[in-house]
Amino acid sequence: xxxxxxxKPLPPVSIPSPPATDADEPLTPAGRMFxxxxxxxxxxxxxxxxxxxxxxxxxxxxxxxxxLKHPRFSSILVRDEHGRERWRRTKVEIDRHVFAVDAxxxxxxxxxxxxxxxxxxxxxxxxxxxxxxxxxxxLWEIHLLTEERCAVLRIHHALGDGISLMSMLLAxxxxxxxxxxxxxxxxxxxxxxxxxxxxxxAAAELVMMVVYSLVYCLEFxxxxxxxxxxxxxxxxxxxxxxxxxxxxxxxxLIEDMKTVKSAVANATINDVLFGVIASGLSRYxxxxxxxxxxxxxxxxxxxxxxxxxxxxxxxxxxxMKSNSSAKWGNRFGILVLPVxxxxxxxxxxxxxxxxxxxxxxxxxxxxxxxxxEAHFSYKLCNIVMSTLGxxxxxxxxxxxxxxxxxxxxxxxxxxxxxxxxxxxVTFLRVNTSSIPHALTMHMVSYAGRADMQILVAKDVIPxxxxxxxxxxDSLMEMKTAAEKAAAASS
Numbered sequence: 001x002x003x004x005x006x007x008k009p010l011p012p013v014s015i016p017s018p019p020a021t022d023a024d025e026p027l028t029p030a031g032r033m034f035x036x037x038x039x040x041x042x043x044x045x046x047x048x049x050x051x052x053x054x055x056x057x058x059x060x061x062x063x064x065x066x067x068l069k070h071p072r073f074s075s076i077l078v079r080d081e082h083g084r085e086r087w088r089r090t091k092v093e094i095d096r097h098v099f100a101v102d103a104x105x106x107x108x109x110x111x112x113x114x115x116x117x118x119x120x121x122x123x124x125x126x127x128x129x130x131x132x133x134x135x136x137x138x139l140w141e142i143h144l145l146t147e148e149r150c151a152v153l154r155i156h157h158a159l160g161d162g163i164s165l166m167s168m169l170l171a172x173x174x175x176x177x178x179x180x181x182x183x184x185x186x187x188x189x190x191x192x193x194x195x196x197x198x199x200x201x202a203a204a205e206l207v208m209m210v211v212y213s214l215v216y217c218l219e220f221x222x223x224x225x226x227x228x229x230x231x232x233x234x235x236x237x238x239x240x241x242x243x244x245x246x247x248x249x250x251x252x253l254i255e256d257m258k259t260v261k262s263a264v265a266n267a268t269i270n271d272v273l274f275g276v277i278a279s280g281l282s283r284y285x286x287x288x289x290x291x292x293x294x295x296x297x298x299x300x301x302x303x304x305x306x307x308x309x310x311x312x313x314x315x316x317x318x319x320m321k322s323n324s325s326a327k328w329g330n331r332f333g334i335l336v337l338p339v340x341x342x343x344x345x346x347x348x349x350x351x352x353x354x355x356x357x358x359x360x361x362x363x364x365x366x367x368x369x370x371x372x373e374a375h376f377s378y379k380l381c382n383i384v385m386s387t388l389g390x391x392x393x394x395x396x397x398x399x400x401x402x403x404x405x406x407x408x409x410x411x412x413x414x415x416x417x418x419x420x421x422x423x424x425v426t427f428l429r430v431n432t433s434s435i436p437h438a439l440t441m442h443m444v445s446y447a448g449r450a451d452m453q454i455l456v457a458k459d460v461i462p463x464x465x466x467x468x469x470x471x472x473d474s475l476m477e478m479k480t481a482a483e484k485a486a487a488a489s490s
Contacts, residue, residue: 024078024086025071029385029393030330031158032085035077036394038241040132041157042433043165044124046150046453048426053146055100061421062142065172068092072159072328077135090138098142116148121247124152128433128455129245149426161330162411162430163306166444169420176417176424183414205370212371220336220373220380224396228403229300232341233289234281234461236438238402243457245434248464250452250471252276254445256479263482264358271365273410273443275358275478277301278339280471281406282357286344287466297341302401302437304332304409305374333374336404338364354477355485398436406439413446431455439467 027035034041067073075087103119123145133139139156155165175181197205219227229235254269261267285293308331340360384393401407411430418425428446431453438460443452452471456464 024088027085028329029382032390033393034157038398043155044431045153046429048150050424053144059094059098096137100144100146103145120148120150125245125247161332164328173418173420176419183418208370216371216373217376223403224400229405234439236436240436240457241434246458246464248454248468250468252450254448260478260482263485267362271362274361276474279357279474282341283344283470284467293341298338300338300404301406301408302404303335303337307331307333333378335368354481401436407437408441410443413444417447429453
């Protein structure tokens with residue numbers, strides 16, 4: 001099979017003089033790891049707007065925005081005399097960061113805006129596979145796709161995680177219809193569910209935390225060292241990050257997810273999302289490789305978990321305080337989350353009740369929440385980084401990606417419609433540059449909708465649009481089952 005090879009990332013600029021000073025800031029351990037050639041990771045945020053883009057006006061707005069006042073967005077990457085990466089403040093040349101581009105010509109419009117969406121997705125897919133950011137300037141760019149009325153922010157993961165970058169974006173946005181009001185920051189469901197417990201319940205929870213932590217931290221370690229998934233029709237592996245990519249979008253309504261959530265006791269939107277992933281992957285593999293998987297076969301994913309004490313999005317002003325617990329940067333851990341294949345065509349599968357996918361997901365995620373696995377993964381990375389160096393830490397991270405099958409993340413966006421520079425925002429979508437997984441999924445909610453970007457290695461998954469439809473159909477099937485259950489109980 002003929003596979004193109006992506007370009008290798010550019011190394012950081014080495015500036016022998018002047019020497020490193022106290023003004024140069026060291027990178028965080030996670031930031032150093034994201035800069036390693038094997039994991040050179042760029043976040044792509046696509047922002048669709050209603051009105052045409054004025055390139056010159058946008059440049060002027062950015063010059064006066066909070067983005068350029070943030071030290072990470074006005075610093076270049078340098079190395080000190082010991083080879084350690086550091087941030088050095090520099091003057092930002094806006095014309096080197098913001099520019100208009102033409103997306104590749106697509107097929108004829110399908111009458112529903114599909115052509116523009118396809119062009120944007122194809123453009124981002126090409127960026128994801130082989131276009132590293134130049135390291136002789138701050139590690140961000142904004143590509144303005146004027147024909148498609150879309151801005152694509154390219155931000156290196158070393159600058160911050162999804163929570164940091166979404167908080168930065170919202171600080172420069174305003175509520176639609178109220179140009180003076182900053183969008184409100186939604187809180188996660190976990191934060192809203194805390195309640196007082198008796199000492200007996202607290203003791204029992206402590207015991208469960210210890211047991212689950214031992215089990216899941218051991219599982220995480222084994223995933224790093226040697227234990228991998230059985231090969232399936234969505235498996236990637238070492239070198240897959242170099243293969244060409246395709247990108248598709250699965251679109252959900254938050255109200256539909258809430259309908260499903262209400263049918264499963266104490267479920268969350270994340271439980272529903274992971275149930276949709278399990279059902280959609282089973283549906284897709286039924287089509288791609290019928291009868292190739294055993295009923296109940298495990299397919300393991302990696303989920304990114306925010307570790308800040310305050311869950312959900314953060315106030316940018318709070319994140320910039322040096323003593324803040326919700327500090328700017330990369331503050332996330334990794335959970336190893338399995339889903340299980342259940343044929344939609346088999347009698348022993350769970351097609352008789354689609355809500356079983358959500359119930360299984362909830363049971364597994366509840367156990368993970370009671371463990372310290374996410375904190376363990378974060379601390380382990382820091383320890384390995386400080387003792388064995390970024391190359392070994394990168395190898396460990398690379399190996400756990402190779403030993404699992406997909407990546408999933410979910411970032412809360414604003415609940416209400418917003419504007420940026422007075423232009424109404426029609427969608428927010430996020431994905432990252434390619435990694436050894438052949439399948440990565442990143443969901444962002446916005447104004448009652450949730451768009452999930454599905455980035456695939458097209459030699460492994462040639463039809464991501466069909467995979468997106470499998471996810472959408474799974475949610476609708478669950479919604480129908482939830483409505484029937486509600487009607488039967490009323």
